[in-house]
Amino acid sequence: MAEKHKLLEVKGLTMDFGGLRAVDSVSLEVHEGEIAALIGPNGAGKTTFFNCVTGIYNPTKGDILLHPKGLPTRRLNGLKPNKVTEMGLARTFQNIRLFSDMTVLENVMIGRHCRTSAGIFRSIIRDKSVRREEQEIVESSYQLLKKVGLAEFANEFAKNLPYGAQRRLEIARAMATEPFLLLLDEPAAGMNPQETAELDQLICRISEEERIAILLIEHDMKLVMNISNPIYVMEYGKKIAEGSPQEIKDNPKVIEAYLGEETEEDA
Template identity: 55%
Template sequence: MALLKANKLTMQFGGLTAVSDFSIEIGDNDLFGLIGPNGAGKTTVFNMLTGVYAPTKGEITFDNKNITGLKPYEITHGGVARTFQNVRLFKELSVIDNVKISFNHEKSATLVESIIRLPKFFSSEDEIEKEAYELLKVFNLHEKANELAKNLPYGEQRRLEIARALGAKPKLLLLDEPAAGMNPQETTELMELITWVRNHFKIAILLIEHDMKLVMGICENIVVLNYGEILAVGTPDQVKNNPEVIKAYLGEEA
């Protein structure tokens, strides 16, 4: 049984079709890559899967529930979290506060208990603080817990964004170009981190990435988009040896 199933998703903007008949099935603990030339529709797919866009056509099922057209926060609460191509942290907040935000939907204290500061409110806050700190330890960011997020080096900001997404305790994590702006050493470390996150948290991961070394090095299956349509699906070896994929990327016959 697929954890995520997208069936013939189509996204139109006026007369422009950005994505056409996109289908994918992702199982528990899968590590999937989504690649394609610039403008192929990759981020549009992510936006449909996470509720930023309601697809013009098609259906999305997650964990046996139809999530087509749900709001982003509803999809997040249901078990899907994401990062963005451009780092989107609360840069004026501390590192730990960025992570604590993702735990807000789990607060056990009611609004009234929070307003008048009843013991249950402080108990809830303490629990979230502890969980957030433990998550930062996993990403080796705990020693900077009280620093402002904007003061972290770029690679650490990327790690913090992944940590924050994991604070929502997803079953599926979507990573939008996690290696963007990283140097080769940071990219290698990220490859190891993504694989470790999948195995440690026992979640499925779908990632968009232009760095072919990263995609081919860690993904078990890859979907190739071109002009909004699926060009190929398969293992890294199958994809990199596909003549149509080579043509799309190199602009010439294999």
């Protein structure tokens, strides 16, 4: 197999909050077709890393480079989140951030916003092209709901969905922005084992069928072992290991980081 196309390249990313260094020169790469994972104990700086990549924070140092296929390379530092999303990088949130008073379908339709164009005047006139665009938004959003298994809830309010379904809705919403790289922030948090298994399947399906590369954050490393490769491990803002699941499992640093934490939890 030929060398896979590199999609995301993060070099020496550092983020300071006042005197606190939340992320300390972390480098990471995601290639086409990969399901990469970023794991680490709570407070390791994983979400901050995500927020830097997606434009919510402006990193103190380092480069975030995006290499879309067939397009020139773009540096993402300091870009607004909506620009990052437009470039093909979509995300979900650790603490679910759905539009709770909108319907499930509408939530996904919001994701179509940056791929459609009707402005104020065209929306008022509502000519044929706008109507066609609207219909396209509805249809494609509905298709996405079907893919994540939420079609039957299309007209429910997002806030009335069960927890696991809300997580899947976030994924559908992110996919609606037509990303080539999807960033999932603890997608399995709060799910029961069965829901987690379903989620694993969904993530694999997205990767295979939609040809979307995935970078996911997980707190619990057992969950990612089945589906992700490579895995990056962070602790106290620093990257402490990277490699295949097997390599990670055998890495003494990782074991220490996790065992250290588990004893704390037991106590």
